[in-house]
Amino acid sequence: MIAAGVVLMLSFCLAPFFFMIVTSLSKNPEFLSPAADYQFTLQNYSSVIFKESLHFIDYLRNSIIVSGVAAVAGVLTASIAAFAIARFELPGKMLVLFFALAVSMFPQISIVGYLFKFMTWMGWINSYFALIFPYVAWVLPLSLWILTSYFSQIPKELDRAAYVDGCSRLKVLTRVIMPVAMPAILSTVLLAFIFAFNEFMFALILTSDHHARTVPVGIALFQGLHGEIPWGDIMAASAVTTLPVVILTIIFQRRIIAGLTRGAVKG
Amino acid sequence: MNRIFSKDILRSYFFLLPFAVFIIAFILIPVVGAVINSLYKDVTFREREFLLFDNYISLFKDSGFWQSLRFSMLFILVSVPFELILGLIFALLLNQIRRFRGLIWAAVLIPWAIPSAISARTWELIYNYNYGLANYLLSGIGITGEPINWLGTNVGAFISVVIADAWKTAPFITIILLAGLQGIPENLHRQSRVDGANFLQGFQKITLPLLKPVIVVALLFRTIDALRVFDVIYVLTGGGPGGATTSLSIFGYNYYINGDFGYGSTISVVLFAVAFGLSILYVKLSRFEAGLR
Numbered sequence: 200m201i202a203a204g205v206v207l208m209l210s211f212c213l214a215p216f217f218f219m220i221v222t223s224l225s226k227n228p229e230f231l232s233p234a235a236d237y238q239f240t241l242q243n244y245s246s247v248i249f250k251e252s253l254h255f256i257d258y259l260r261n262s263i264i265v266s267g268v269a270a271v272a273g274v275l276t277a278s279i280a281a282f283a284i285a286r287f288e289l290p291g292k293m294l295v296l297f298f299a300l301a302v303s304m305f306p307q308i309s310i311v312g313y314l315f316k317f318m319t320w321m322g323w324i325n326s327y328f329a330l331i332f333p334y335v336a337w338v339l340p341l342s343l344w345i346l347t348s349y350f351s352q353i354p355k356e357l358d359r360a361a362y363v364d365g366c367s368r369l370k371v372l373t374r375v376i377m378p379v380a381m382p383a384i385l386s387t388v389l390l391a392f393i394f395a396f397n398e399f400m401f402a403l404i405l406t407s408d409h410h411a412r413t414v415p416v417g418i419a420l421f422q423g424l425h426g427e428i429p430w431g432d433i434m435a436a437s438a439v440t441t442l443p444v445v446i447l448t449i450i451f452q453r454r455i456i457a458g459l460t461r462g463a464v465k466g
Numbered sequence: 467m468n469r470i471f472s473k474d475i476l477r478s479y480f481f482l483l484p485f486a487v488f489i490i491a492f493i494l495i496p497v498v499g500a501v502i503n504s505l506y507k508d509v510t511f512r513e514r515e516f517l518l519f520d521n522y523i524s525l526f527k528d529s530g531f532w533q534s535l536r537f538s539m540l541f542i543l544v545s546v547p548f549e550l551i552l553g554l555i556f557a558l559l560l561n562q563i564r565r566f567r568g569l570i571w572a573a574v575l576i577p578w579a580i581p582s583a584i585s586a587r588t589w590e591l592i593y594n595y596n597y598g599l600a601n602y603l604l605s606g607i608g609i610t611g612e613p614i615n616w617l618g619t620n621v622g623a624f625i626s627v628v629i630a631d632a633w634k635t636a637p638f639i640t641i642i643l644l645a646g647l648q649g650i651p652e653n654l655h656r657q658s659r660v661d662g663a664n665f666l667q668g669f670q671k672i673t674l675p676l677l678k679p680v681i682v683v684a685l686l687f688r689t690i691d692a693l694r695v696f697d698v699i700y701v702l703t704g705g706g707p708g709g710a711t712t713s714l715s716i717f718g719y720n721y722y723i724n725g726d727f728g729y730g731s732t733i734s735v736v737l738f739a740v741a742f743g744l745s746i747l748y749v750k751l752s753r754f755e756a757g758l759r
Binding site for chain 2: 201204205208209211212213214215216218219222228229230231232235273276277279280282283284287288289290295297299300301302304305306307308309310311312313314315316317332333335336337339340343368393396397399400403404414415416418419421430433434437440441444445447448449452453455456459460
């Protein structure tokens with residue numbers, strides 16, 4: 200019974216993903232209708248990768264740059280704060296943690312209207328800046344929670360030895376805590392990257408074309424020239440985008456679960 | 467020892483400064499900005515005009531607002547329990563697995579990791595009337611003679627959105643619940659089996675009560691997420707047909723995109739107030755849990 204349950208569960212989780220791959224490799228996206236048949240082709244992949252007018256590669260590059268920069272900057276910022284919360288006697292530090300938790304639950308729609316005005320005023324609309332700054336703020340609460348939890352588990356004797364050697368607090372963070380916690384920090388970067396990479400509403404409103412538009416928005420707005428939906432291209436673009444994510448998920452499954460659990464349950 | 471750590475509290479706060487700057491500049495000020503904007507008539511290329519609460523009065527008389535509020539409430543009431551049950555079943559299954567554990571866990575994580583706008587596009591094709599997978603499978607099993615118009619009817623669109631959203635979010639609930647399950651000592655189960663309890667009794671008497679705190683966490687997390695749902699609906703139905711799946715976020719977005727920042731802000735402030743109320747409740751509950759530990 201368990202085996203049957205697992206099979207059902209896996210089919211539900213993987214079916215849309217397989218359907219995406221199968222359609223992306225088909226000449227006719229309508230192959231399930233009786234009128235068409237399945238013909239294998241790589242045409243869709245070559246068109247999304249090489250046809251510049253589709254701008255898919257631009258979207259992918261934008262996504263990777265914006266999410267990468269935001270994830271690294273966010274996790275660095277969060278580690279400084281997490282160090283203070285895990286180690287110093289700060290009155291109200293629990294308040295900071297719970298406040299961060301509340302912030303992570305704000306609806307994006309209540310932030311994005313003002314952000315649009317602000318970014319227009321700065322002249323940053325449709326540039327990387329328009330996304331990187333909000334994304335850093337967006338990944339901070341989660342990163343803070345995960346890192347505070349990790350840092351608290353590092354034995355305090357390590358810091359003490361460094362303080363006795365005359366290290367400043369910033370040095371203790373960069374020379375002692377961060378090297379020890381490097382695996383945890385890297386997995387937090389990965390989680391923050393996935394969070395930023397998946398973000399949709401900010402990117403939809405704060406960018407307008409391939410100069411800054413990210414992959415999720417690009418794929419969501421993919422339209423054919425004559426109003427007919429180019430399913431083959433869309434599925435190929437989706438597959439190219441999700442395959443690396445899937446591979447990362449398989450490799451770092453344990454760390455992702457540990458990170459998410461720390462971020463959510465330890466509250 | 468404590469003196470080293472408490473001697474310079476003010477300077478300690480500087481470590482929180484970069485964090486605070488980002489949160490204040492890109493989250494808090496925008497929220498306050500939305501509150502201020504909601505008091506104005508603020509439409510692109512028109513004179514800004516102070517209205518005080520007129521936007522809110524209009525909002526409460528706006529049938530579109532009530533329609534999207536009703537949709538959002540219905541969406542929460544249907545999708546959150548559905549996702550919770552799905553996540554619970556997944557977690558119980560995963561907890562039993564010994565072989566291929568890493569791969570199977572990863573497979574369950576995949577829907578969570580794929581950007582929802584992208585997977586929603588695949589769901590759009592799955593729901594296609596003529597050649598989508600959904601109608602193909604249903605007619606294959608022989609459940610329906612006629613293909614179902616998934617995205618073109620009110621009920622169909624609602625079910626489509628709920629299923630696509632559940633697919634995306636069940637893994638998250640699974641992981642939270644799994645952490646809770648693994649915290650339950652194995653000998654409790656063993657003991658209950660020795661006492662002659664079957665699986666269902668053990669689940670009811672041991673698993674469920676011990677899992678309750680984690681379930682509450684997952685429930686609130688998901689309720690807030692369902693309240694602000696946007697990506698999946700934007701891609702799948704765009705809020706249609708005829709506004710039937712317009713969530714509050716979609717409703718507000720439609721005003722922003724037409725340049726009406728005053729009214730758009732009013733909608734988002736109301737949504738914010740509800741979400742904030744729920745998150746305070748959540749923080750209170752999790753603090754209570756933290757205190758118990």
